[in-house]
Amino acid sequence: MKTTPRLESAVRKLYIAFHNNELDPECCQKCAVGNILDNSDSWQHLSDDHGSINLNYIGKVHETLGRKFNGYSPLELLKIESTFLKASGYIVPLNYKNKKPTNPKDKDSLFKALSAVITLLCELDKIPNYMDYTKLFEFEDNTPKYHLTHIF
Structure with a gap:
């Protein structure tokens, strides 16, 4: 499958x-976007609240100027982070009042969150979600409709 x-x-x-156990939803350098941006936390200045998809003044300026960060626009970065946090079990934006998971670094929770992020990344690039394995289980006349070599 061709990707970008x-x-x-x-x-x-x-x-x-x-x-490498270096994903931390509550750390701006080790969250989904922090890792995509090479463990930089500068992206946090694009919004006033961690997990919000509302650009602040700085974010709007970068968006209007067409700036990209490792290929992603400011709004795309905020959507990625919001998706990651929600799929991890957080209520966004992050603050002391909103619900958060009891174990934010649980591998199963992080896997679920990364699966949601990859689905979004594929949508942003307008390509089929290569994490979607449902085609493996489609059948016709009791035989598999697709074979592994045709999916990947």
């Missing part, structure tokens, strides 16, 4: 962070 360079880079960085 930004998608390939983002997935590689998230894969490494996941397997």
Whole structure:
């Protein structure tokens, strides 16, 4: 399957962070966007609230100027982070009042969150979600409709 360079880079960085136990939803350098942006926390200045998809003045300026950060616009970055946090069990934006998971670094929870992020990244690049394995189970006349070589 053909992907875009930004998608390939983002997935590689998230894969490494996941397997090295370097994903932390509450840390701007180790969350989904922090890892996509090479563990930078400068993206947090695009919005006033962690997990919000509302650009602040700085974010709007960057968006209007067409700036990209590792291939992603400011609004795309906020959508990625919001998706990651919601799928991890947080109520966004993050603050002391909103619900948060009891174990934010639980591998199953992080896997679920990364799956949601990869789905979004594929949508942003207008390509089929390569994490969707449902085609493996489609059948016709009691035989598989697709074979592994035709999906990947």
